[in-house]
Amino acid sequence: MKNSLIKKYSVRKLDAELFTPFTISSGSHKSMTNVLFTLEAAGGVKGYGEAAIATHITGETRERTMRSLEKAGELLSGLDAADYLGALCRLERLLEGNRAALAAAEMAVLDLATRLQGLSLWKFFGGRVPAVKTDVTVVIGGADAAYGFTKKMRARGFRIFKIKTGVDMDEDYRRLEAVRRAAPGCAVYLDANCAYSAGEAEKFIRGLMRRGITPEVVEQPVKRDDIDGLAYLSRRLPMPVCADESAYSLDDVFELIRRGAVTAVNIKLTKLGFLRAREVWALARAKGIKLMMGEMLESELASSAAAQFAAGLGGFDFIDLDTPFFIKGSGLRRPAFLSRDGVYSLDRVRAGIGVEPR
Numbered sequence: 271m272k273n274s275l276i277k278k279y280s281v282r283k284l285d286a287e288l289f290t291p292f293t294i295s296s297g298s299h300k301s302m303t304n305v306l307f308t309l310e311a312a313g314g315v316k317g318y319g320e321a322a323i324a325t326h327i328t329g330e331t332r333e334r335t336m337r338s339l340e341k342a343g344e345l346l347s348g349l350d351a352a353d354y355l356g357a358l359c360r361l362e363r364l365l366e367g368n369r370a371a372l373a374a375a376e377m378a379v380l381d382l383a384t385r386l387q388g389l390s391l392w393k394f395f396g397g398r399v400p401a402v403k404t405d406v407t408v409v410i411g412g413a414d415a416a417y418g419f420t421k422k423m424r425a426r427g428f429r430i431f432k433i434k435t436g437v438d439m440d441e442d443y444r445r446l447e448a449v450r451r452a453a454p455g456c457a458v459y460l461d462a463n464c465a466y467s468a469g470e471a472e473k474f475i476r477g478l479m480r481r482g483i484t485p486e487v488v489e490q491p492v493k494r495d496d497i498d499g500l501a502y503l504s505r506r507l508p509m510p511v512c513a514d515e516s517a518y519s520l521d522d523v524f525e526l527i528r529r530g531a532v533t534a535v536n537i538k539l540t541k542l543g544f545l546r547a548r549e550v551w552a553l554a555r556a557k558g559i560k561l562m563m564g565e566m567l568e569s570e571l572a573s574s575a576a577a578q579f580a581a582g583l584g585g586f587d588f589i590d591l592d593t594p595f596f597i598k599g600s601g602l603r604r605p606a607f608l609s610r611d612g613v614y615s616l617d618r619v620r621a622g623i624g625v626e627p628r
């Protein structure tokens with residue numbers, strides 16, 4: 271039997287406790303409740319994929335995602351990983367309505383194919399940038415907690431802080447000022463996760479600039495379908511306005527760019543899958559739109575896959591792949607190529623994504 275034939279698959283829970291709840295304006299993760307999808311080829315080589323469950327953002331549940339991945343496993347069994355593109359195209363059709371499952375299944379196919387080829391995923395996607403460094407997220411909570419967290423992460427070597435906002439403007443100002451005190455001179459990104467109207471967003475950001483804090487990017491200030499609001503803010507604000515929740519599919523992004531509504535897009539594999547994520551990358555680059563590589567609450571596995579996608583293709587302005595630093599152990603081996611200060615040194619990956627279960 272050919273060594274690259276897909277022989278077995280498994281679907282299991284990938285759980286982890288968090289050091290602190292991951293709270294944003296639209297909801298909160300108290301723990302990580304993801305899914306690990308494993309493929310095994312006839313020669314014994316395995317490929318791993320992770321589905322990130324973020325029900326308060328996507329509406330997808332773990333139960334449904336596990337059922338979808340069982341179907342994906344059935345579909346892939348007997349296929350040849352050498353025709354990974356054929357497999358990805360079939361997965362795109364099967365799992366269109368469950369993007370977390372799509373990302374996981376595609377990740378496992380690509381991990382398997384690149385391991386069979388003795389090639390890192392980073393090289394496979396183009397090998398453009400050998401290392402990327404992530405920002406770190408300051409979640410919604412009190413100003414004192416934000417100060418303590420920022421101080422600690424600054425001492426560890428983080429230089430960019432992504433602040434979640436959108437619950438209460440005065441509290442958000444206090445938290446942002448606390449971050450600045452704890453990490454003077456460091457860059458700040460904002461992410462409101464759909465919290466404002468366009469007018470409120472403009473008022474909030476101008477107020478922040480009057481306090482001497484100018485974020486380098488403002489992510490998803492308005493509701494998902496408020497394209498006019500995004501367009502208004504893109505015209506009025508001096509920094510890039512980045513669509514995340516509004517950019518859930520390739521056609522969403524096509525329309526946002528066509529209408530001149532955004533100046534940046536957040537690519538997440540969990541929203542788009544790999545094939546469409548690459549199309550969004552190509553379209554955005556061609557149109558001069560800035561790019562963020564982002565993720566849901568994901569372990570070292572999916573985060574490293576995203577880092578390799580971004581670094582392989584190149585041209586990303588913002589890297590937001592910090593959730594491995596929020597989880598306690600997920601049962602995966604912490605990869606040696608990910609440092610405590612958030613650097614993914616991808617030229618150290620030998621094959622595939624380079625992350626395995628213990």
Ligand SMILES: [Mg+2]
Pocket residue numbers: 461463489490514515536564
């Ligand atoms: Mg976001």
